[in-house]
Amino acid sequence: MATTTxxxxxxxxxxxxxYEQDPSSAPEPPPPIQGTYxxxxxxxxxxxxxxxxxxxxxxxLYPKDPNLDxxxxxxxxxxxxxxxxxxxxDVLIERPSQYARRVEDISLIFQNLHxxxxxxxxxxxxxxxxxxxTKFDFESLCKALRQSSDLEKAGNLRV
Numbered sequence: 446m447a448t449t450t451x452x453x454x455x456x457x458x459x460x461x462x463x464y465e466q467d468p469s470s471a472p473e474p475p476p477p478i479q480g481t482y483x484x485x486x487x488x489x490x491x492x493x494x495x496x497x498x499x500x501x502x503x504x505x506l507y508p509k510d511p512n513l514d515x516x517x518x519x520x521x522x523x524x525x526x527x528x529x530x531x532x533x534x535d536v537l538i539e540r541p542s543q544y545a546r547r548v549e550d551i552s553l554i555f556q557n558l559h560x561x562x563x564x565x566x567x568x569x570x571x572x573x574x575x576x577x578x579t580k581f582d583f584e585s586l587c588k589a590l591r592q593s594s595d596l597e598k599a600g601n602l603r604v
Contacts, residue, residue: 460472479491495564498556498557503556504553506557507561515564519558519562522557522558522561523558525554529551530551533548533551
């Protein structure tokens with residue numbers, strides 16, 4: 446069986462040979478995938494929902510309140526993490542048999558911290574977009590004002 450260093454191109458490129466002369470000759474892109482799809486043997490969904498910790502088989506260390514104070518809970522979990530890391534040094538010296546349980550506790554705290562931070566991602570994106578749009582509008586306004594003041598100085602614009 447012969448192999449080549451560079452395999453031949455897929456035949457799809459032939460569909461675009463007249464694209465520069467006639468852009469409408471290119472085929473339409475495929476429709477977006479909706480629902481569940483299979484990729485490399487694993488099932489995925491297009492629904493962008495963060496699964497709960499219980500769905501992942503992890504015990505949740507913070508309350509299931511819809512009005513959760515993220516800042517307070519993140520600080521609390523961070524303090525717990527610091528305490529557990531200090532305790533693990535003591536456990537290694539005095540009670541090495543409890544080491545595995547302490548590592549599991551630290552892992553649980555990290556998983557809860559990670560889940561809380563991922564819960565904040567939609568809010569982060571929302572405020573980032575607001576900031577970008579506001580900054581863009583402010584910059585375009587400043588640019589327009591500079592141009593109008595330059596025109597006014599040149600005597601081309603009368604106010």
